Amino acid sequence: MALLEVENLSAAFGGVKAVDQVSFRVEPGSIFSVIGPNGAGKTTLFNLVTGIYHADSGEVRLEGRRVNGLKPYELARLGLSRTFQNLQICMNMTALENVMVGAHLRLDRSPLKAMLRLPAIVARDRELRREAAELMAYVGLADQVSAEADALSYGALKRLEIARALAARPKLLFLDEPAAGLNPTETGEIDGLIQKVAESGVTVVLVEHDMKLVMNLSDHILVLDYGRKLAEGTAAEVRRNPDVIAAYLGASA
């Protein structure tokens, strides 16, 4: 069974069909990428699937269960996590705390116990800090563990988002343009990181502009144009598809 199934998903904003009858399946353990020219509806598709926007029609199934209309925090309980194209880091917290928030659902959230700082809470807290620090090291931020979030560079914040998403221990991770705005070295590092994440068993869905990155990483690629599915397949298949070539040449050449 596919981990994620999307069927005939559509959404319109002010009369513009941002996503139009899109269907696809994401197999567990794979890296799935969504590409397309600017304004093709990639991020909107992400926002629909992750519960930020509501679809007008169509269906989204997670492990066979219909999840349309669920709020993002409900989807999080089902093992779905994501990062954002324009960063959504809590600048009022430290970098480490941002990662710790990611573990929210796995923790005892009782305010009363917290206020009295019962021993169990103290122990769990210590453990959590270590876990979060390890995750930061995992994404390559070992030296930023004690920094405030607003002191981090753009590239570091992108990784921090990934670390936060991983702290939730998701089955399915959506990465929205993780390499946007990064220089080639940083992009290479992100490439390696994504591969490492996928190898650890997390299914990754990716929106990305950087073709090299996508082609290099993806098991399966979905191409969107004007909100519609243009093509689908492996990197090689997509690369050969004349429609895709036309769309990309037409758009960017």
Next chain:
Amino acid sequence: MRRSRYPGLLALSLFLALLPLALPNAYTYDVVVRILINAILVMGLNLLVGFAGQISLGHAGFVGMGAYSTAVLTTHANWHPLPAMAAGAALAGFLALMVARPIFRLKGQYLTMATLGLGIIIAIVIGNESAWTGGPDGMPVSSLSLVGFELSGEKRWYGFMAVLLVFSLWSCQNLMDSPFGRAVRALHGSEVASQVVGVNVGRYKVAVFVLTAMLASVMGSLTAHYVGFLTPGVAGFFHSIELVTMVVVGGMASLYGSIVGAALLTMLPQLLATLEGWETVAFGAILVFTMIFMPRGLVPTLAARFGRTR
């Protein structure tokens, strides 16, 4: 928030233990007790305003509910102050829940408008129901007797409130450094991001709001018993503004800031008391200047200047 919180707590405890040496008479004790009460109240409000980023312009309404609950229940129904206090807190919490649930389904600063209205309604009810509350002229309140111990006189109150302040600071720090608190701070930083990691944003906002409302109610009860006399002004719009001002001047999301803010703005009227009229002007000017020159508030700004973070 990573530094250990114990040096600060210890310093505060030491300061509070030594402070009586510098207090010559009952009046100075009185001012300090009022500062301590306000400090706890403002710390609570800061959880909502500074940490969760939700503004309440009617917080004094909850203070008034607590104050009048104990006053009315002990005076008219002969209740013991402690259950009366609990009843007040429960009532405030319930009301906060009823109001917050529909409000937090909406995005944006609707809480500001709702709390503004709620606070004024509570003040009007208190002012009108004079058979119970004594109306605008106010009502006397009996002193507080805890189990076998009469809490009366400024010095006893000072001791009690000093301990309570340190405890409140400790537990507020604990709370904000817990999964609950991090979720609350995260939703202020980014609602979407916190949703995505599983934080039910609406529920957490409601929870903080209810918590601060109950805390405000308890502090209101204590104020009533301490001062021994209550007027509807305790629930009024201006008092709400005063409380928010203390939060803002001291520093949003800074618990020590709340103590400083409460201290400064409680002492201000005492300093300006002989300059009738100028008090309003000074109060307003301080608000404007703080927001312009120290938008983060006194304590965080100074802390940053002296090179420490939070």
Next chain:
Amino acid sequence: MLSEFLQFLFSGVTVGATYALAALGFTLIYNASHVINFAQGEFIMLGGMLTVAGVSAGLPLPVAIALAIAAAAVVGMLVVRFAIQPAKGADVVSLIIITIGVSLVVRGLTQISLGKGTHSFPAFSGSEPLHVLGATLLPQSLWVLGVTAAVVALLGWFFSRTLTGKAILATAYNRLAAQLVGISTNKVLFLSFALSAALGALGGVLVTPITMTSADVGIMLGLKGFVAAVLGGLGNGLGAVVGGLLVGVAEAMAAGYISSAYKDAVPFVMILFLLFFLPRGLFGARVTERV
């Protein structure tokens, strides 16, 4: 019965027109800058108090009125220069707190310089009440209503037909875009504050013969004007007027038919109900957050 109802209605509409003018001021500034200006009530107070001061200094009434309105507009601009502009980039909450601070300063200074007493000046066209179906209405009420209507019409024309008006609207809609097409959002800010201060002062002048004035009338007027603006959908001019009249009439009806003691609570109960049950209906379209 009918005459009673009519009397309540007249009472409500008269008071409501005052709220409407206050609400219009809120709306104007909110549109231009997304500032909720809690000092709006003080502009109304300034209109009345400065006119009184002018008259007692020996100026003829029309001159005093003109000067008072102009002075209020200047105060409005001073507020922008010394309180709003320096706090550039502050969030909504900080701006609310700043305007509250401003209102305290303005009220305090007025109290110190012009005293705490209550004042009034004669109605513009006599105080002989008009009789309508057994109810009575003061000619001054007609002045208030007439001028309010005229102001609404003028503002409508201003925003839809003049370049400056459109610039203000554009700034409200998208500040950055407005800047990019060459609109000076700074000028817009000054203009909107001056305009709403002048409007508030005009309202203050008009109602003084009916309601009298003192240095502290601004608080309640400001709060109720805010309620009216919210009821009418913050940012909607016509809505502000409707909101103001609605609040005024609801208060009068409550005082007449339910309980005069709880009349003052009515606008605030209305705001809670609105937020609970009709938030979208009166607040305009739903906004989608871009992520």
Next chain:
Amino acid sequence: MNKRMTLKVLAGFVLVLGTGAALAADPIRIGSVLSVTGPAAFLGDPELKTLQMVVERINKSGGVLGRQLELVHYDDATDAAKANGFGKRLIESDKVDILVGGTTTGSTMSMVPLAEKAGIPFVSLAGGVPIIEPVKKWVFKTPHTDRMAAEKVFEDMKKKGISKVGLLSETSGFGASGKKETEAVAGKYGITLVANETYGPKDSDMTAQLTKIKGAPGIQALFVFGLGQGPAIVTKNVAQLGITLPHYESHGVASDEFLKLAGKASEGVRMPSPALLVADKLAASDPIKKVVVAYAKDYKDRYKDDASTFGGYAHDGLMLAVDAIKRAGTTDKEKVREALEATKGFAATTGVYSMSATDHMGLDLSAFRMLEAKNGDWVFAK
């Protein structure tokens, strides 16, 4: 000169030196908490001005017991809870000898426990009955109670055969307390309240309430209990609605300002008032004429504004305190208290005060005069 003589002379020197030192360093401190701002500023402002003026005058003429007076005053902004704090400050920190103040009943009541506990004489300027009933050892007051105002009005109504009255009261402390007392004493005069409405202190239109009152069955008169501009608006609204019922106000409008604000509409309004408003019209034989005229003139000269009866309460409070200190010959608190309680036939602006152990106000209904607005002036009502 023998030894004993020498000692006596020495002792005398020491005494003189001692009092001399006291003279220079030790003024008599009068503590006062007034509502100079906020809703009751209408009362507190003239009270403070009066206290400052009278203290200056007394000091210029040599002070009391050879000592200067020093006024220590704080503004409670019409918040009784604040008054409580300032009361503590006056007693504990400023160490005043006597308290004169408390503009509102609320402010006074919040300070009563402090004065009682500290044992310091306290002359209140507020009208509420609870201040002196039951009698509190250390607490006195100068104004008539609001109950007396209601009684005076009802007395007048009874004379005119009025028994069905519509009450319109303000929701301020003054009005609320007035409402309570009015309701309490109505029965005593055979009066039924056929309507009982309220308005807010900042309301700008009361036609709704008045329309309701006008329609009350059998109504014969209107009684308004309020302060400041509210009653003036009510009076204008009464004229607008063409209500011709006899219109009574409380002593809350006892000022010329009311006449100015209400304009022509005030014609015929009746109210109980201290004599201050009609000082020049008092009979020459009236025991308080001299005091009242002098106070009104001094105030006008000093502040270019008409004296109000509320300032008069402050004048009386301070003069009562000074008189008691003079008679006690000391500022010893217990002795001053006893002297205050023993005040007899003391003529002041409000009336002639005669206190006793059971009466800490010392005024009767006769000190209230029924006045009527005629041609923009207050005159004795017939």
